[in-house]
Amino acid sequence: MVYEHGCVLEKVPVIGRYSVLLPRTILNFIYAFKSQQIIERGYQEFKDRTCQFIRIDGQMLLLPLNLLEELSSIPNHIASRNKALEHDLLGRYTGISLILDSRLHHTIIQRKLTPRLEQVAPVLEGELAGLFEEYLPASSDRWTIFQPHHVFAKISSRLSARMLVGPELCRNEEWLEVSVKFTESLFTSVAILRFLPPCIRSFVGPLLPSYWQSRNYLRIAKGLLSPVFEKLLEEHDTGKWELDNTNEANLNMIAWLVDSAKGADRDASTLAHIEVLLALASVHTTLQRLISTLYDLTANPSYIEDILQEIGEVQSSGWSISSYAKLRKMDSILRESQRMSPPTIVGMKRIFQAPYTFTTGFHVPAGAHVCLPTFAIENDPAVTPSPEIFDGLRSYRKRLASKVSSHGKDQEHIFTTPEKTMLGFGFGKTACPGRFFADVVLKMVCVKMFQEYEFKFMEAQSRPKNFVLHDWIFTRPWDTMMVRKKNNGFGSF
């Protein structure tokens, strides 16, 4: 079977091609607005077989679930995840091509951030204490309209900033703007350019304001952070500074990056660029999760009672990193919310850099771009009964049952634990390295939010709908809702 990027792989059925007469640009346009339905139909029709769909930049193979484990274990030099991400986010136009040369943004989270969450959590709790008062315009005697996207962008960027750039820069308005707006301008450019054939993108890209905005935000970040990195690198090289794990001022990426960077990565401008990539990976993912969870709980308020009771029990012995692990009902709610509103329709994207034959005999040629229908898998009634219902304690019940059957081990059906049918964080060794940090931040913000505030949707409105474009799922930034400060609400932080 011969595959050239852009040609239909022989014998693999094509989905979403309403007519062979329709040109690729039209099919791509349809996919941009109907990806959920196209992928869902493909998944249901070809559950155990590969099919493919047409995008403007070529075909994508939609692999069946039975290839997930093998796919996740294929080394990156054969099935490249960073090439797929760079390709998808159009690195040439958006400044993320650095991920092809450096993996530091990934390893730094695994090696430095996650093992230090116990020290990082109290620092974030301290930062969170004043954030709602600062950004959420709420009073206890009346309902106030607010835009969740606006408020949670501020809260998420401030908490991420404390971890990314440390105590001195975490309130710097320029950094906070970069950490939110770089991602927004990047996605605006990608969303537009993905409607256009690759051959004309290099002409149209520079005509987009968002293209220049991303470059400008990257320039601002480098201007701000490079001198800080230069100074610390110099001090580290000359033995004047060493990472001190007991010093709160060292609990941030600037210190960890300087302590870890080697070779080509050991450069102030590169490290500043990595900080922007980390903001890209963390701020909006957390923000989207917070908004979806708020919507889901406002639409299903009985769960708010459940989690308040749980928070009350947990906080009686004080807050520490283990407290967040004990919020099992909240954990289940976050998982359920992510199942219904994950970041993407398809996941586990890889570009094959060499031919590969799966153990099932399915052969993938070099150049093939593959993915799995993660949203359809998680929402398959055979996997999740009544998937259209928000059942906040679905995973909690499964967790209790598996704890009984595994003689007390409590490690399954947890928000941060990917499963074959729960793929919002990816799967296997390549799964999102930031999920443990995200877990703590999300739980911390939820504790504060539901202890101290009440929420409702706008008059005569129900849960705002998600917005699907290409294969991304977003909350709509323009949606509003109402908030009131609780009279008797007292917060943990």
Ligand code: HEM
């Ligand atoms: C609820 C929030 C989040 C979700 C749903 C999420 C989801 C994902 C997914 C699906 C992947 C791709 C995994 C794969 O391809 O196998 C990923 C990768 C990644 N995530 Fe997250 N993530 C979240 C939060 C975070 C946070 C807070 C950070 C940083 C602290 C982070 C850092 C990363 C990084 C560095 C990668 C790897 C990118 C690469 O390989 O170049 N994520 N995430």
